[in-house]
Amino acid sequence: MFLSSKQPAYQRFHNLARSAGETPDLPLPYKYQVLLERFRCTDTVATMLQKRREICTFGKLKRAVEEMTRRKYENRNLAQMETVYPRAYIFRQEKNIPGVYDKRTYESYQLTVECNAREDGREEKEGEEEKEKTNAVLDSSALLRRKKLFNMNLRDITRRYHKQFLTSLNPPLEIPDEKVLRWHPAFQLDGVPNIEEAQLPKPPLTESYTTAQDVLNAAQGRLGPHVQRVLEGVASSSERKGAEPVREVGGVSAPLDPALRGISQKLLQKIQQKEASRVKSDITRDPVQEKRLEMVTRMPQLARILRSLFVAEKKAAIPWDTVVQKLRDSHTSCLPPDGVEEHLEFMRESLGGWLSVVEVRKRRFVKINKNTDSQVLTARMQDTRKKLLA
Known part of the structure; x- marks a missing residue:
């Protein structure tokens, strides 16, 4: 297809x-x-x-x-x-x-x-x-x-x-159209068929002949014997060519992948069902939840940059605007200023007090808990990701 x-x-x-x-x-x-x-x-x-x-x-x-x-x-x-x-x-x-x-x-x-x-x-x-x-x-x-x-x-x-x-998947997925928010990862988006062509008005037909049989039908009885025999021969040869049987290919099941031989069929079905469940959750995931998942993937790098910034500055608190600019300049991807602020707010909510924001004289400052172990911080990020994927 x-x-x-x-x-x-x-x-x-x-x-x-x-x-x-x-x-x-x-x-x-x-x-x-x-x-x-x-x-x-x-x-x-x-x-x-x-x-x-x-x-x-x-x-x-x-x-x-x-x-x-x-x-x-x-x-x-x-x-x-x-x-x-x-x-x-x-x-x-x-x-x-x-x-x-x-x-x-x-x-x-x-x-x-x-x-x-x-x-x-x-x-x-x-x-x-x-x-x-x-x-x-x-x-x-x-x-x-x-x-x-x-x-x-x-x-x-x-x-x-x-x-x-x-x-057509194994097992098949049944998802209502209104809940599909993104295409399946394996769906070949640019492989879909071309749009069918509708019939547009055509000029009034003029009498034309495309085959020898058309000429015979239109000029029956008005042709010479020699021309009649030649046209009949051409028409019969065209019919024989058109009547050749076409070999059909299909109905043969695909052979099993040699790499999967020896693996239990139940295990394969369990893996397929788990993969189908994961894909279904990816397709129907809310855009807000998808955005939070992207923030979780960027969180480890942002946390390392933030920790390095506090070590270099040797300060207990750094102004909010300075932190936003440093994170924006140091991160590998191009993040807008409002995007960096969203990431900081999300880290403050999900990392259990590792990052805090204080306001002094109408100016915001960022503080981190330098005593928090990096493994504990990584575990909190993984827990946040699991909650979003649940």
Whole structure:
């Protein structure tokens, strides 16, 4: 079900790029994000042309969107948008439309795109009033609303593939959609299938022949004997090629990993259930709890920096602002000032009095208990982590 083509690193790891302090969420696959950006640009260009009272053809749309996104823009992208957000646009095949840079009128059919400004989504009716509603121009709030709805629809599609992945695990995981706060670690986010392409209006069909059998059916009785025999031979050979049986591959269970041979099946099932329980707790963990877990992982390094600071300063108390700046400069990761303050408050709550804050003359100072053993401090950090994971 999932694709396995090799992708560039900036696409495979795009969901790991988050700004400091940003809460975890459900990122979209890279190709879905690109489609969302194309949808935003399509809305912008189509609305701008409607304000100018110009007919938005696919040629105009393609040129403008490619300049905005620096990516190719094809007919199939519109078909995918129609699948994600049905009736977001009204598509027609029209002819006798003036060109972009000249005043000539082209007789060939062209695909026209028009933003559907009606909120009810009812079927189109005949009449001037309905036509005026259809031709209404979207304002900025409507464009933002449409983009948000398109984003939600893309996330719902990703949720469906994620749910299929959870049910295929051993043992399967049954988690309500509203409780899933992050994707499963083994879920190939950028391996989900492409959005299916909806059917867009096509130009009126002209009589055409694609196979020899089509020519025989259309010109029966009007061909010479020699031409008749040649076409019949070509048609029969095409039928024989199309009737070749296709070998099906599937239904064979995967062999057991040689590294697992000799291990009890009950033990393997117990390990799988424990792993499934851990993954389920990771997926449904609250963002606030996730943030506290990140603080616990940074706590040992912050405690070492803080202890070294007090040893170097040889003071019983250090001003709060100085401690915040020193921790921010010395920590390996880039922490904002308010993030360092949150870490200090969390350490004061969870380390059992090792760190304290006093206020003297409206100025805050930080104190630590230098007599506390490092092993006791490490045990307190581990206990805090266990409580958050429970």
